Amino acid sequence: MSPRELTVSVDDDRFDVPRAYFADADVWRRELEAVFRHAWLLIGHESEVPAPGDYVTRRMGLDEVVLVRSEAGELHVLLNSCTHRGTLLCKADVGNTSHFRCGYHGWTFGNDGTLRGVPRGRELYGKDFDKSQLGLRAARVDSFHGLVFATFDQELCSLPDYLGPMAFYLECILGVSPAGTDAPYGSFRFTHLGNWKLEADNLAGDGYHLRHAHRAGFEMGLMGAQAGSVEGVCVQFEHGHALRAQRTATDAEEQAFPGYPEDRWPEIATQLSPEQARMFAHSTVMHGLVFPNMAFVHTPRAGGFDDGEVDAAMMQVRLFNPLGPDETEELNWLVTPRDYPEDWKLSAFKTMQRQHGATAFFESDDLENFRRMLQVNGGRETNRLVPANFDLARDVAPFTPWFDGPGNVVGADVSEVNQRWFYRHYLEMMGADA
Amino acid sequence: MSNDDAVVAFIRHETHLLNSERYDEWLGLLTDDFEYRMPMPVLRDDPTQPRYSDVSLLAWESVRSLTLRFERILTDFAWADRPPAFHRRHLTAVRVAPTEDPQRVAVSSDEIVFRSRVPEGSTMTSALREDVVDLSGSAPRLARRTVLLDQDRPDLAQIALLY
Numbered sequence: 001m002s003p004r005e006l007t008v009s010v011d012d013d014r015f016d017v018p019r020a021y022f023a024d025a026d027v028w029r030r031e032l033e034a035v036f037r038h039a040w041l042l043i044g045h046e047s048e049v050p051a052p053g054d055y056v057t058r059r060m061g062l063d064e065v066v067l068v069r070s071e072a073g074e075l076h077v078l079l080n081s082c083t084h085r086g087t088l089l090c091k092a093d094v095g096n097t098s099h100f101r102c103g104y105h106g107w108t109f110g111n112d113g114t115l116r117g118v119p120r121g122r123e124l125y126g127k128d129f130d131k132s133q134l135g136l137r138a139a140r141v142d143s144f145h146g147l148v149f150a151t152f153d154q155e156l157c158s159l160p161d162y163l164g165p166m167a168f169y170l171e172c173i174l175g176v177s178p179a180g181t182d183a184p185y186g187s188f189r190f191t192h193l194g195n196w197k198l199e200a201d202n203l204a205g206d207g208y209h210l211r212h213a214h215r216a217g218f219e220m221g222l223m224g225a226q227a228g229s230v231e232g233v234c235v236q237f238e239h240g241h242a243l244r245a246q247r248t249a250t251d252a253e254e255q256a257f258p259g260y261p262e263d264r265w266p267e268i269a270t271q272l273s274p275e276q277a278r279m280f281a282h283s284t285v286m287h288g289l290v291f292p293n294m295a296f297v298h299t300p301r302a303g304g305f306d307d308g309e310v311d312a313a314m315m316q317v318r319l320f321n322p323l324g325p326d327e328t329e330e331l332n333w334l335v336t337p338r339d340y341p342e343d344w345k346l347s348a349f350k351t352m353q354r355q356h357g358a359t360a361f362f363e364s365d366d367l368e369n370f371r372r373m374l375q376v377n378g379g380r381e382t383n384r385l386v387p388a389n390f391d392l393a394r395d396v397a398p399f400t401p402w403f404d405g406p407g408n409v410v411g412a413d414v415s416e417v418n419q420r421w422f423y424r425h426y427l428e429m430m431g432a433d434a
Numbered sequence: 435m436s437n438d439d440a441v442v443a444f445i446r447h448e449t450h451l452l453n454s455e456r457y458d459e460w461l462g463l464l465t466d467d468f469e470y471r472m473p474m475p476v477l478r479d480d481p482t483q484p485r486y487s488d489v490s491l492l493a494w495e496s497v498r499s500l501t502l503r504f505e506r507i508l509t510d511f512a513w514a515d516r517p518p519a520f521h522r523r524h525l526t527a528v529r530v531a532p533t534e535d536p537q538r539v540a541v542s543s544d545e546i547v548f549r550s551r552v553p554e555g556s557t558m559t560s561a562l563r564e565d566v567v568d569l570s571g572s573a574p575r576l577a578r579r580t581v582l583l584d585q586d587r588p589d590l591a592q593i594a595l596l597y
Contacts, residue, residue, distance in 0.1 A: 091477075091479065092477050092478050092479040093476045093477045093478070093586065094476055094478060095478050095479050095480075097479075184489070185489050185490050185491070186474070186487055186489055186490040187474075187490065188474055188490060188492060189474070189587055190492075190587060190588050190589060190590055190593060191587060191588075191589045191590065192589065192590035192591075193553065193554060193590075193591075212511075213513065215509075215511040216506045216509045216511040216512055219509060219511070220502060220505065220506065220509070222502070304502065305496075305498060305499050305502065329587070349491075349494075350494060353491065353492070353493065353494050354494070354495070354499050357492065357493070358492055358493075358590055358593050358594070359472070359492060359493040359593050359594050361502075361503055361506055361512070361514065364514035364515075364590075364594055365511075365512070365513045365514050367514070367590060368513045368514035369513065371553050371554065372553070374553065375552070375553040
């Protein structure tokens with residue numbers, strides 16, 4: 001079944017996405033070509049490879065890649081595949097090396113990807129053998145506040161242009177300190193059942209599920225300021241990005257940055273533009289999606305856990321790679337300001353692992369829903385009669401946000417406007433008939 | 435019964451309580467400063483290097499956070515635990531060793547944990563449990579549990595379990 005054979009109902013009355021988009025192996029294979037190939041993909045954080053020779057192995061779609069810092073200190077994202085026969089070169093998760101050596105015929109590459117050595121090369125390949133043509137295949141690489149992105153699409157715009165005005169919002173979190181960002185607890189990598197898009201659309205802006213999927217959290221007093229009097233917006237950007245931002249409803253002129261040390265508030269106000277500071281002050285939660293497969297969640301400490309005396313905000317960055325239509329590999333990182341105190345970082349880490357980590361129960365309830373959506377995908381009548389529906393809050397009451405920010409700002413805390421935005425962009429890339 | 439035998443009996447008992455989902459009783463066997471940790475498995479090229487991250491903990495639980503975890507199961511909204519999964523911990527080779535603290539012993543056990551539920555299917559996970567048992571009171575209490583999974587890139591169904 002090709003996506004063109006799937007009728008997508010996106011009209012004035014309904015926004016339905018057929019279940020096949022979450023179940024069909026042909027759709028998944030097309031996603032890798034049509035979506036992942038033409039996007040800047042998150043690879044990791046610069047702090048994971050601080051020294052020359054440091055590397056981590058990652059995936060871009062199904063492509064195995066190595067993020068490595070060369071002897072010259074530059075970041076490279078290289079296809080993890082020997083240019084002789086394609087053997088996976090680097091089999092470890094992390095390490096440090098000056099060279100990658102293939103275990104099959106011994107071809108050896110520098111940590112900048114240059115082919116350095118070919119056993120008996122001159123003798124067997126001849127004196128005109130041009131090693132310079134056979135370096136490891138390299139992706140374009142760029143960083144944003146410590147987050148490393150890459151793409152193999154030479155035609156795609158630059159990373160700053162790709163992120164566009166979404167940077168205004170990401171910088172509210174990633175730009176609070178002039179010292180930059182850190183991922184002090186490394187990366188977490190695991191697999192789970194479920195289609196990758198379910199997590200993507202959820203984190204792009206599902207404010208609707210909170211009071212139900214996470215009702216246990218509300219009933220047990222673990223939702224902090226999100227359980228109070230709040231107001232929120234959903235924001236959409238070019239290239240398919242979207243985010244949801246919520247704050248405590250307040251008339252206060254004074255800017256508070258919950259979860260950040262009070263002695264840092266003046267610095268935050270200086271680091272951010274006045275409009276960014278206005279947006280970010282009194283924040284209760286901000287989460288979003290950098291299309292297609294990077295998401296983030298930022299919350300002040302919710303309370304309830306004994307996760308330290310320090311009131312630390314936590315910023316979790318996530319990456320989901322589709323291993324198939326129904327299996328996803330997730331990586332996540334705690335990202336903190338680089339120069340904040342260790343006890344602040346530790347408190348943020350405990351908050352992350354106990355609320356949003358792989359073993360935390362907030363997360364488990366989300367992933368349970370994604371699994372149960374997968375469970376019905378096999379049904380013929382279900383596929384015919386029950387598409388995924390995204391009609392919530394198509395008519396939003398006028399609301400003036402508390403800040404003047406870029407992107408298409410919709411004054412709705414609970415809406416499916418971001419999910420519609422995500423799927424519209426996704427379906428357009430997939431070439432679906434809408 | 436020797437001291438070591440009493441510690442082994444204690445470990446068998448607390449494992450039985452986890453298998454039986456008698457979580458309140460199990461919480462009663464923990465010291466106030468109990469910590470439960472699961473380091474991230476990380477494969478490095480050199481077989482002599484450690485196979486677990488020394489900074490990345492997949493789970494880091496306290497008595498309070500575990501209490502909340504168990505309380506949640508009893509609410510009507512613990513979606514991931516309703517209906518519950520089958521689960522059983524199989525312990526073997528329980529070893530007791532002294533620590534520098536005369537009131538605490540180190541206990542290591544080899545463990546296989548079976549878990550099964552639709553739609554996740556069944557998982558069988560091998561791990562090493564490294565415990566610290568406190569003997570300062572009238573009965574042994576569990577002070578630390580570190581779980582070392584024998585698996586790179588585990589599945590969520592495996593790491594969400596309490597080992």
